Amino acid sequence: MKYVDEFRDPVLAKKLVDEINKLVKEIDFAKQRPIQLMEFCGGHTHTIFRYGIEQLLPKSIELVHGPGCPVCVLPMGRVDDCVSLAERPEVIFATFGDAMRVPGSKKSLLQAKADGADVRMVYSPLDALELARKPENKEREVIFFALGFETTMPSTALTVLQAEEEGIENFSLFCNHITTAPTIKAILDSPSMQLDGFVAPGHVSMVVGEQPFHFIAEQYKKPIVITGFEPLDILQSIWLLIKQIAEKRSVVENQYARVVSSQGNLPGMEAMTKVFELREFFELRGLGSIDNSGVRITNDYARFDAERKFPVPNIKVADPKQCQCGDVLKGVIKPWQCQVFGTSCTPETPMGALMVSSEGACAAYYNFGNLPEMMSLKNIKEKEEAML
Amino acid sequence: MCLGIPGQIVEIVDASKKLAKVEISGVRRQVNIACIVSEDHPVESCIGDWVLVHVGFAMSRIDAEEARKTLELLIELGEAQKEIEEMSLSTKGVSQ
Amino acid sequence: MIQSSVSQSNAGMRKRSGILRAETINMSHGSGGKAMRDLIDDVFLGAFENVELDVLEDQARIDLSQLTSLGNRLALTTDSYVVDPIFFRGGDIGKLAVCGTVNDLAVGGAKPLYLTCSVIIEEGLSVSDLRRIVESMRVAAVEAGVQIVTGDTKVVERGACDKIFINTAGVGVISSSVNVSAAGAKPGDLVLINGFIGDHGAAIVGARKDLAIENEIDSDCAPLNDLIVAVLAVCPEIHCMRDATRGGIASVLNEFAISSKVLIKIKETAIPLRDEVRGMCEILGLDPLYLANEGKVVVVVPREHADAVLATMKNDKYGQESAIIGEVFAEPEETVILQTVFGGERIVDMLVGDQLPRIC
Numbered sequence: 001m002k003y004v005d006e007f008r009d010p011v012l013a014k015k016l017v018d019e020i021n022k023l024v025k026e027i028d029f030a031k032q033r034p035i036q037l038m039e040f041c042g043g044h045t046h047t048i049f050r051y052g053i054e055q056l057l058p059k060s061i062e063l064v065h066g067p068g069c070p071v072c073v074l075p076m077g078r079v080d081d082c083v084s085l086a087e088r089p090e091v092i093f094a095t096f097g098d099a100m101r102v103p104g105s106k107k108s109l110l111q112a113k114a115d116g117a118d119v120r121m122v123y124s125p126l127d128a129l130e131l132a133r134k135p136e137n138k139e140r141e142v143i144f145f146a147l148g149f150e151t152t153m154p155s156t157a158l159t160v161l162q163a164e165e166e167g168i169e170n171f172s173l174f175c176n177h178i179t180t181a182p183t184i185k186a187i188l189d190s191p192s193m194q195l196d197g198f199v200a201p202g203h204v205s206m207v208v209g210e211q212p213f214h215f216i217a218e219q220y221k222k223p224i225v226i227t228g229f230e231p232l233d234i235l236q237s238i239w240l241l242i243k244q245i246a247e248k249r250s251v252v253e254n255q256y257a258r259v260v261s262s263q264g265n266l267p268g269m270e271a272m273t274k275v276f277e278l279r280e281f282f283e284l285r286g287l288g289s290i291d292n293s294g295v296r297i298t299n300d301y302a303r304f305d306a307e308r309k310f311p312v313p314n315i316k317v318a319d320p321k322q323c324q325c326g327d328v329l330k331g332v333i334k335p336w337q338c339q340v341f342g343t344s345c346t347p348e349t350p351m352g353a354l355m356v357s358s359e360g361a362c363a364a365y366y367n368f369g370n371l372p373e374m375m376s377l378k379n380i381k382e383k384e385e386a387m388l
Numbered sequence: 389m390c391l392g393i394p395g396q397i398v399e400i401v402d403a404s405k406k407l408a409k410v411e412i413s414g415v416r417r418q419v420n421i422a423c424i425v426s427e428d429h430p431v432e433s434c435i436g437d438w439v440l441v442h443v444g445f446a447m448s449r450i451d452a453e454e455a456r457k458t459l460e461l462l463i464e465l466g467e468a469q470k471e472i473e474e475m476s477l478s479t480k481g482v483s484q
Numbered sequence: 485m486i487q488s489s490v491s492q493s494n495a496g497m498r499k500r501s502g503i504l505r506a507e508t509i510n511m512s513h514g515s516g517g518k519a520m521r522d523l524i525d526d527v528f529l530g531a532f533e534n535v536e537l538d539v540l541e542d543q544a545r546i547d548l549s550q551l552t553s554l555g556n557r558l559a560l561t562t563d564s565y566v567v568d569p570i571f572f573r574g575g576d577i578g579k580l581a582v583c584g585t586v587n588d589l590a591v592g593g594a595k596p597l598y599l600t601c602s603v604i605i606e607e608g609l610s611v612s613d614l615r616r617i618v619e620s621m622r623v624a625a626v627e628a629g630v631q632i633v634t635g636d637t638k639v640v641e642r643g644a645c646d647k648i649f650i651n652t653a654g655v656g657v658i659s660s661s662v663n664v665s666a667a668g669a670k671p672g673d674l675v676l677i678n679g680f681i682g683d684h685g686a687a688i689v690g691a692r693k694d695l696a697i698e699n700e701i702d703s704d705c706a707p708l709n710d711l712i713v714a715v716l717a718v719c720p721e722i723h724c725m726r727d728a729t730r731g732g733i734a735s736v737l738n739e740f741a742i743s744s745k746v747l748i749k750i751k752e753t754a755i756p757l758r759d760e761v762r763g764m765c766e767i768l769g770l771d772p773l774y775l776a777n778e779g780k781v782v783v784v785v786p787r788e789h790a791d792a793v794l795a796t797m798k799n800d801k802y803g804q805e806s807a808i809i810g811e812v813f814a815e816p817e818e819t820v821i822l823q824t825v826f827g828g829e830r831i832v833d834m835l836v837g838d839q840l841p842r843i844c
Contacts (some may be wrong), residue, residue: 001412001413001759001762002395002396002438003394003438003450003761004393004394006455006459006764007459008826010827012459012462012463012465013826013827014467014827015462016462016465019465043391047462049830050830051824051825051826051828051830052826052827052828052829052830053828054828055825055829056826056827056828060433086444086696096443120694121694122662123443123444123694123695123696123767123768124443124444124445124696125443125444126420126444126445127694127695127696151442151447152442152443154423154445155420155442155443155444155445155447156446158420158422158423158445162405166478197531203392203440203442203447204390204523206447206448223399229391229392231461231824231826231828232826236458236461236462257439257451257454257457257458258451258452258454258455258458259392259448259450259451260448261448265423265447265448266426267422267423267424267425268423268447268582271422284608325826327402347458350458358769365835367831368830368831368833369831370816370831390605393622393766393767409698410762410767412767413702413759413760413762413763414696414699414759414760414763415690415697415699415760415763415764416697416699416703417696417697417698418696434758438539441767448567462810
């Protein structure tokens with residue numbers, strides 16, 4: 001597959017690993033503590049695990065998995081809102097597959113579907129619009145669960161604009177789009193964080209360009225590299241980050257130049273600014289309320305806003321007490337260090353979205369990691385803590 | 389939401405709605421090309437473009453030159469170092 | 485072709501006379517009366533023509549001495565088929581119902597002999613669809629060398645089932661020299677498969693109109709008994725053998741690793757995968773290791789026999805792209821590891837829940 005296979009070349013991977021190993025020796029503090037690089041985006045987390053990238057790296061580099069997985073940061077209260085919309089008899093609730101398994105306070109969308117709600121999995125928001133066009137659905141309302149960081153905002157916005165052009169009235173969005181820069185800022189401001197560099201989300205940049213990430217290099221003085229999603233892209237970014245750290249620089253670099261242009265995607269951003277505006281604050285599961293971290297539909301497009309068309313419970317639901325999703329999302333602890341990992345929280349019986357989403361760090365560790373080893377490490381840690 | 393996959397536009401399906409057909413490793417799907425169309429690059433000129441496809445939209449055109457440069461950089465990695473090592477070995481030989 | 489072992493007494497044979505003229509199935513076709521007789525005579529008996537069936541007793545009667553001449557164990561299996569859509573590229577629910585059950589017998593080292601055929605039909609199914617499905621079953625049964633000797637027909641109200649559900653039970657005989665189990669893998673063994681993975685799963689996903697992905701992926705649905713007989717002939721000491729159905733090859737490999745208490749390591753670059761199936765997986769974020777197959781058998785063989793087994797598999801119609809995909813080691817036990825195309829390694833676990841297309 002063109003533009004894919006070349007970026008999975010194991011020979012080039014070996015070269016990069018050799019270079020990384022050489023550079024790491026030039027970094028003094030790496031002798032006392034590991035270099036901590038955060039990959040923000042869930043898609044990067046998935047690639048890292050799918051290709052076993054972490055084992056190729058020297059032990060002095062530690063990859064910290066960030067909260068850039070929109071399914072993982074979905075608060076339980078919002079899932080309850082989705083379920084209440086889906087359970088309305090006149091509604092067809094269309095959603096991406098991953099979001100269907102996230103537990104709400106009573107049930108997930110998948111359970112709601114089993115209980116009789118009309119929940120449909122779609123690949124694209126355009127498929128949801130197509131459902132609204134069908135003559136047999138004329139009396140139904142198709143609500144699309146619009147989720148994602150800036151990567152999916154243009155697709156959702158363009159779909160709304162298409163609906164407007166065609167005069168479709170039985171289509172709306174339940175908008176749960178969130179923004180990247182404020183979320184990264186919340187992590188950087190978190191006292192328990194010690195990060196030396198960022199692998200930045202390539203597809204978010206594809207939409208918004210490089211500018212929203214400058215503050216990370218300029219104000220917080222952390223190196224940041226905009227990265228593609230093939231394993232070679234990630235290795236190359238790690239190399240570039242290590243190079244910056246060794247040379248004591250902190251700038252924004254674009255490793256994904258074949259797809260990302262520095263100014264972003266103008267038609268996409270134009271559509272986004274027509275349809276969406278920032279919410280003053282928005283709740284992200286495990287991270288709490290973050291200023292400017294979400295968007296809502298503008299007044300001009302209110303008739304496509306499911307939150308304005310229908311009543312939703314809108315109740316903030318606290319995570320179960322034992323959940324440590326927030327600490328895992330911020331990279332403070334590893335998934336297996338969470339007190340319920342592998343015991344009450346497993347992919348079959350998930351307590352949080354991190355165990356449900358195919359990009360969630362917990363699911364990745366559980367499915368791709370060495371489970372017996374992790375559980376025994378966990379038991380050792382718990383025994384130690386009990387002794388203290 | 390990052391699962392983007394490269395594909396090639398093989399057909400325009402509906403120019404007014406900016407819909408095209410993209411081919412990815414032998415399978416084909418309809419995608420919306422609004423994000424890659426501009427005055428300089430109208431709908432019809434998109435045929436043959438390699439694009440990044442994500443949730444039914446062509447989000448960006450893939451720049452073949454940038455792709456080549458990225459790979460070349462990696463291919464050359466380690467070779468400059470090797471040359472330097474070889475040069476220093478050969479000078480040692482001469483001086484002995 | 486097995487010689488019929490049912491005594492042919494003319495007194496026992498009823499002349500088949502029913503003709504089905506309706507265009508769709510309705511409740512009367514399941515009520516036990518004349519309409520049902522017409523359905524059975526015309527659609528089922530006409531297709532599955534064999535002496536056992538034509539006798540039309542309540543049960544098929546099979547001579548035991550015929551069975552014991554072939555081996556010392558009876559193999560018995562059953563499976564229900566509820567696939568949607570019922571027609572797809574490369575097959576349909578009927579072909580699946582025969583091949584699936586035949587393969588379940590064959591991978592245990594049994595010679596498949598007789599099948600039952602129970603159908604539950606949703607009222608409103610078109611008779612032409614039903615005839616098409618039954619014809620597929622007939623063709624598959626002939627190819628596999630099995631006979632469908634008894635069955636049952638029910639019709640339920642609209643909505644009580646989805647178009648048609650089929651259950652087939654199968655009977656076969658295992659020869660005394662054959663001993664295949666999931667617990668037989670030993671360190672040093674090699675793992676083989678008879679061709680491309682994920683074709684069936686991709687064909688079914690590809691047939692979903694709502695995902696709208698144009699493709700020409702055919703299901704790999706096929707009877708594997710001939711291939712397996714040939715493999716057993718060239719290597720009677722097969723250590724493990726199982727067909728990879730739902731859950732993909734990942735599930736079968738995990739079953740072997742757990743039962744045999746070994747490590748199985750597979751190489752991503754060695755696993756046969758069609759370009760189009762790969763494309764489908766990349767678009768939807770599916771992992772081909774977990775996609776369903778309906779014509780794939782995974783075998784674990786002693787290293788010294790691997791080349792001979794591979795050559796034998798490649799000689800068969802359904803094994804042209806056979807390959808050695810991995811190796812068995814002693815530890816860590818009960819684990820399956822994939823060596824990725826990139827050079828790293830990762831664990832391949834059992835599938836949890838349903839594989840939903842990944843968007844991210």
